[in-house]
Amino acid sequence: MQEILTLNSISPKGVERLSSSLFHVADDVEAPAGILVRSQNMHEMELPESLLAIARAGAGTNNIPVEQCTARGVVVFNTPGANANAVKELTIAGLIMACRNLAPALDWVGGLKGEGDAVAKLVEKGKSRFVGPELAGKRLGVIGLGAIGVKVANVATHLGLEVYGYDPYISVEAAWNLSRNVIHCVNLNDLYSQCDLITVHVPVTKDTVGLINSEAIAQMKQGVRIVNFARGELVDNGALLAGVRTGRVGCYVCDFPTEELLGEPGVVALPHLGASTPESEENCAVMAADQLRDYLLNGNIHNSVNLPNVELPRVGGSRICVLHKNVPGMLSGITGAASEAGLNIENLVNKSRRDVAYTMLDVSGNVGGGVVARLKGLEGCIRVRII
Ligand SMILES: NC(=O)c1ccc[n+]([C@@H]2O[C@H](COP(=O)([O-])OP(=O)(O)OC[C@H]3O[C@@H](n4cnc5c(N)ncnc54)[C@H](O)[C@@H]3O)[C@@H](O)[C@H]2O)c1
Numbered sequence: 001m002q003e004i005l006t007l008n009s010i011s012p013k014g015v016e017r018l019s020s021s022l023f024h025v026a027d028d029v030e031a032p033a034g035i036l037v038r039s040q041n042m043h044e045m046e047l048p049e050s051l052l053a054i055a056r057a058g059a060g061t062n063n064i065p066v067e068q069c070t071a072r073g074v075v076v077f078n079t080p081g082a083n084a085n086a087v088k089e090l091t092i093a094g095l096i097m098a099c100r101n102l103a104p105a106l107d108w109v110g111g112l113k114g115e116g117d118a119v120a121k122l123v124e125k126g127k128s129r130f131v132g133p134e135l136a137g138k139r140l141g142v143i144g145l146g147a148i149g150v151k152v153a154n155v156a157t158h159l160g161l162e163v164y165g166y167d168p169y170i171s172v173e174a175a176w177n178l179s180r181n182v183i184h185c186v187n188l189n190d191l192y193s194q195c196d197l198i199t200v201h202v203p204v205t206k207d208t209v210g211l212i213n214s215e216a217i218a219q220m221k222q223g224v225r226i227v228n229f230a231r232g233e234l235v236d237n238g239a240l241l242a243g244v245r246t247g248r249v250g251c252y253v254c255d256f257p258t259e260e261l262l263g264e265p266g267v268v269a270l271p272h273l274g275a276s277t278p279e280s281e282e283n284c285a286v287m288a289a290d291q292l293r294d295y296l297l298n299g300n301i302h303n304s305v306n307l308p309n310v311e312l313p314r315v316g317g318s319r320i321c322v323l324h325k326n327v328p329g330m331l332s333g334i335t336g337a338a339s340e341a342g343l344n345i346e347n348l349v350n351k352s353r354r355d356v357a358y359t360m361l362d363v364s365g366n367v368g369g370g371v372v373a374r375l376k377g378l379e380g381c382i383r384v385r386i387i
């Protein structure tokens with residue numbers, strides 16, 4: 001029985017994928033082999049010795065100490081695209097909110113409670129202050145054309161927006177899915193200087209923190225409306241608020257409230273609702289649980305953010321999984337240890353990703369403690385598992 005720790009509420013549809021005869025899934029297990037998590041911050045958490053893998057039911061993994069996990073031989077998974085439709089839909093709502101002043105309008109209407117029969121008259125008299133432009137005919141800049149950005153860009157073309165896309169690292173799959181009506185920007189300056197609305201869909205990394213800062217805002221059009229359903233850290237809130245207060249930024253709609261943003265006219269902050277739909281929560285949980293199960297039971301890796309994708313159909317016998325540094329001599333060391341122990345290698349796969357690599361061997365013969373000790377003793381070996 002393997003223990004799985006849940007750090008957030010995970011859709012039961014996902015938990016069901018981890019059969020109760022093989023896994024015990026709970027929010028209070030002490031020696032988990034796997035962790036299922038959504039947005040809980042794990043940076044201060046002490047990772048248990050028993051931990052083999054973390055599955056993030058969602059896209060962003062900035063809440064997980066990925067580098068530390070890699071060094072410890074803990075595989076980190078996410079669920080690419082599983083919540084993209086939910087975020088796409090809310091981003092479109094955000095663009096409309098940014099233009100049509102929906103949040104202040106709703107606040108104002110709420111304040112009319114108690115006005116009795118005068119409400120209808122007050123509404124007609126007061127509504128003109130909430131006039132805002134339509135999306136059709138405006139220029140939208142989409143920064144980041146991954147699972148979400150592509151969907152947003154494509155649907156925006158159908159709403160009559162002229163769409164500009166920027167993503168220097170776009171994947172082949174995303175490029176295939178992107179509407180040919182989306183105009184390709186090769187640098188951000190072009191996008192900033194032309195767009196009436198800008199939406200961000202990139203992960204937060206050391207390269208993207210503060211992407212929207214005072215220099216970026218200075219290049220944008222007067223009154224630009226900015227929508228951010230990616231991560232709060234992508235925007236320098238000080239620069240943003242300065243822009244909103246001078247009118248340079250017409251409106252900022254985001255999913256990441258902070259103390260300084262609250263109560264600020266021109267800022268709409270939702271409570272991180274991008275992926276909060278039953279459909280998304282289920283998709284993400286099912287995908288995360290399936291990936292975690294396949295790794296724990298078979299050693300296969302799908303959608304990891306720190307290890308290569310590796311799949312090897314099982315041919316019987318035992319499976320030796322070695323997670324190791326991507327340095328010369330590892331493969332010969334591993335196969336040498338296996339043959340010295342009298343094991344016949346039936347099947348083998350070896351893949352690397354940056355500084356780490358993963359080798360899986362299906363062997364016939366008896367895998368004893370000696371071979372495990374020999375593998376663990378190889379310089380560069382991070383983790384050995386026999387399954
Ligand atoms: N609000 C929410 O609830 C919610 C839900 C899902 C995802 N997100 C956030 O949205 C982000 C994007 O999600 P996704 O599913 O589209 O991820 P994705 O990995 O499919 O796409 C990210 C894209 O950003 C591009 N990119 C990376 N650095 C870039 C840069 N400097 N400039 C331009 N493009 C760059 C990548 O090439 C990739 O195409 C996630 O990392 C997460 O932080 C938020």
Ligand SMILES: O=C(O)[C@H](O)COP(=O)(O)O
Nearest residue numbers: 038039057058059060275
């Ligand atoms: O990166 C993501 O997938 C989103 O931010 C969703 O986060 P959540 O799972 O906590 O809703």
